[in-house]
Amino acid sequence: MRDLVVDRLGAGGTLVLDETGDAKKGAHTVGVQRQYSGTAGRIENTQVTVCAVWATSHGASFVDRELYLPRSWTDDPDRCRAAGLPEDLQFATRTPVRCRHLPACSGRSELARVWRFEVARAVLASG
Numbered sequence: 001m002r003d004l005v006v007d008r009l010g011a012g013g014t015l016v017l018d019e020t021g022d023a024k025k026g027a028h029t030v031g032v033q034r035q036y037s038g039t040a041g042r043i044e045n046t047q048v049t050v051c052a053v054w055a056t057s058h059g060a061s062f063v064d065r066e067l068y069l070p071r072s073w074t075d076d077p078d079r080c081r082a083a084g085l086p087e088d089l090q091f092a093t094r095t096p097v098r099c100r101h102l103p104a105c106s107g108r109s110e111l112a113r114v115w116r117f118e119v120a121r122a123v124l125a126s127g
Helices: 002-009 077-082 094-099 109-126
Strands: 014-023 033-037 042-056 059-067
Touching: 002 042, 002 059, 014 033, 042 094
Parallel strands: none
Antiparallel strands: 014 042, 033 042, 042 059
16 A cells, blocks of 8 residues: 555655544444544544555555554453454553554655654654
């Protein structure tokens, strides 16, 4: 997928790491809890997805994504089991979740160069 995206959109792009929140009702949707959502601009019952997008002057395309699982999910094995999630889930804040996208996109040299820069910047920003 990443090769197709770079071939179609060009190599001189920027890797954008971002998250999006989808408002949800109830508590059964995987990953949902009351948490800050940039989409809503406030704390709300949401499900958050961390996304990696390759953007150039020719357009933009997703190259990877991952559902963020809050501690309220990873610390509740019964809830995870009921939702069909793997039993070995470990909690991670959103910055490490972003960094997990690296292996999926590092095979292409242009993406790998940008990934390394973005990860270094994310790690520095997270303190």
